[in-house]
Amino acid sequence: METKGSFVVPPAPLRLEGVGITLREWTDDDLDALVEVYDDPEIARWTPVVSPFDARAARAYLDKARTSRAEGRTAQLAITTDGGRPRGEVLLFRSASDERDAELAYGVGAEHRGQGLAGRAVRLVAELTLRELRPRRLVLCIEHGNTASEAVAHACGFTLADEAPVPRQAKGREVLLRTWSLRPEDADRG
Template identity: 45%
Template sequence: MAASRLPFPLTLTGDGILLREWRSEDLDDLVRMLDEPEIARWTPMPSPFDVEAGIAYLKRCYQNRVTGQRIQLAITADGGRPLGEVLLFGVDLGLKEAELGYLVDVRERRRGLASGALSLLSAYAQSSLHLSRLLLRIDPRNVSSTAVARRCGYRLTGEPPILQEGPHGSSRLDTWELVEHQSGRRSDRLKNVAARRYGRRT
């Protein structure tokens, strides 16, 4: 990786998912996806999330991408309609650490998209960006997000919670760290994704 810039543009594929750069044509899908109560509850997105917020979001995203500040990719099946978003930000090259985040369209949840996207970006961060400490910050009441973290090999670090005040009151964000090497989990993940497609668990 260049000393301080994250790669742009970037496409990552695997496990039936394609992560791609956001495009201006995604505006309508982005607004429909982000204007949703769970996203308002658990992420710092403005609420209501209207067209104006969407335009500002895509503009900021593009600036962060061209300046190499963060990785912010649309989750898609085949490069088409965005189904969610996965991010890597707060990169500290000295500590080799970064934080990741994710969200999925309410109509596309419980299909393994967040876990698939997080696994792909985590594997890329480890193997191509050589980041060894990958972190998630999650409110323990957000059961779907903690399930995603656990499924992808992240574990609670035991660090003191980060206290935050927001429109929904106070929250305490726990820190999770990736502890299982991605390549070691690949066969398990593929097995589970296949099981989900066929409606049963392994």
């Protein structure tokens, strides 16, 4: 289905399986896993997630995710290998820069890095998004110097867009994020 206006997040519940992972909606049983994923110096460095990330932060994060999901603004999916314990998260939402674009973000817990989970999650969500939801393009906004996320973007077929960095507020400071993009026609060639 091709859209000419705003990108629309798919309705809940959303569950995607493939490439050795299962992406699923978060549940109340995942609060401890949320802490394990997000209470990490690398996550704190590169994301707007609060730090330290404790049980109270996990509850607030999940509540906010559910509100955003109910409003159709964001799909935040736990990255699992079997539908069970979360090892990370991938987010799909309408880009703040251009509502015709879909944006992805992701994070993987420290003990689960190096297993290709972020790349597999991005590929799985990108395939669904570009094939069925047809945004103008799919984007990743990555702060310069975040070499791990840049490597995921490159490995998943995203290219650095020739456009000005996107300013965003994170933890009381402005960060400049570079846009990496993948268009439906580029994904079809890959």
